[in-house]
Amino acid sequence: MYESFFGLHSKPFDLVPDPRFLYLGRAHQKALNYLRYGIEEGAGFVLLTGEVGSGKTTIIRNLIGELDTGVCLAMVFNTRVSGEQLLSLINDDFGLETVGKDKVTLLRDLNDFLIARHAEGCRSILIIDEAQNLSPETLEEVRLLSNLEAAHSKLLQIILVGQPELQKVLARSDLRQLRQRISINCNLDPLNRQETENYILHRLELAGNREAVRFAEGAFDVIFKHSRGTPRLINIFCDFLLLAAFAESTTVLHPELVEEVAGEFSTREASIREKDPTASGPPMGAEENGSWKDILSLIEDLQDRQQKLMGRFVLQEKMIKSLIDGQREVAKQKAENLRMEETLSGISRQLSDLRTGLRFSSGIRSELPEKEPEKKGFLERLFGV
Template identity: 60%
Template sequence: MYESFFKLSKKPFELVPDPEFIYLSGSHKKALTYLDYGIRERAGFILLTGEVGSGKTTLIRNLLKKKYERVVLAKVFNTRVNFEQLLSMINDDFGLPVSGKGKVALLHDLNEFLVQQFAAGNQPILIIDEAQNLDVDLLEEVRMLSNLESSQSKLLQIVLVGQPELRQTLATPGLLQLRQRISINCHLTALKREELPQYIEHRMRVAGNACALEFTEETLDLLYCYSRGIPRLINTIADLALLTGAPRGPGPISANVVRQAARLLGHPVAHGQQPASRRTRPVGRPVWPRSADRGAGRRCTFR
């Protein structure tokens, strides 16, 4: 709608998790390094968490673009299911027949498939997104999938991706064994204020014109204040700001335009101060809740 006015080939602030647009902040770069290491080293369980809109799914899709040699992938995004339904979705994504099969048959088929893949030298990986929706019993069932093994190694690598609530669930005493199997443990944080101009410029460049628009420092401060540095919120506000600002003609996007866009989207009025963060833990606090086992996996909290 505003692309022609700003001489853009595409919209720069779409909400779809397009790896082409990913901006690797310090947090994202470090997480990507650890995730890449975990996959190459065939770590048993990998955990990636972050706030809603922090870029978890985009990061995973960027990771998968690396086209790892001999990786066979299954992805599950619908996690409001029971274990039999989850198992059916896993098998289906691996290309196995699932119609009319119950839990026992599905587990048998999955085990046979994993043994065949191991014999062929392949590396099956299961990615479960939105894993914060899994309850304790279901997470324990997922852990049991990692017991499928040959005499030499685990047959299935599992990546759990979810919001910070997933860590609260994993902290429960009944999931101690699962926590101890997590080898790579990462949490994405929001963008820093100084990363915001780079983030916007990067997305504008990918969209076809890095110099399409200008934000004043006051406007950037306000945008950061409303978005709290969360990429998805930055995108929604910036997209509406561009739509609102285009009819006003050339010139920097004003603070009033950003303020109007934020209000239309229902974000709280900032009054020049950063609103209280809705993150589940303050910066500087441990990634694991206090009640959890602190020794589980490589823990990396990135800022």
């Protein structure tokens, strides 16, 4: 909605994980390099973890975009499933028939498929997102999939993506075999203060205008303080900042405006702490048992305020339109009056010329018949002849 006002061709702080907007901070660049290396070297298991909103999905989508045509890819997002259900989801994403088949048949079909792709020179990769939701039993089923191998290489590479809780699950003693098979392990840390500033300007530039707004002194510090370098929270903060600036018809994010938006974050966090006085350690967005709920609640609060601001904005737009329409009507009347004035001026000049001509026409009254005294009277009153 505000894109044209700021000279942008798209929303710079959308919550959709768009790989076009990927900003590679130190941790993100490292993770991407590790993932690339793991795929090129045919690592059996690769693990990527990071907090909610840290950019895991964006990195994975960027990685997928780099894969060549010689890769067969399956992705699983629904991880609250049993081992057999997970196997069915994997086969389905590889394009295999799954209806009415038991676990043994599903596993045999997957093995035959992977062998056929390997013979064709294709690499097969499985990406399991939100892997922290998998039960230890299901994770063990995933480990068994890595036993599918050819003479000199794995038939299936597996990339596990999840929140930090996944690391704790993998630390269980009964999952040590799976843990030992993970050859690439990387974690996404939050952006630091300078990376947060670079991230914001990077997204504005990719959206069409790096200088769309001017950040007041200390604005980046406030954004970093309340977002803690988490990309998703930065997006929420900055999107609302742009909306608030748009509602005020300004391209300057002055301290009052930044602090007002920051207050929404502080108020929300204080509310969370009040409801749970025992909450300590990592700030909002990093709690083990509900960070996603807190973030969604924050998004809902911001969207509610967004709607209220948009209501005010629409009313102001209507008022402005009414004033503009009134000004247009006044300008139209002035133009009409000007045309009338010019016409009257022309008529006056013609009348003056006629008076002058009639004064020099002696005997004009004698030329009029006596039976037309009304015309003679009219001429006398009009021209004084």
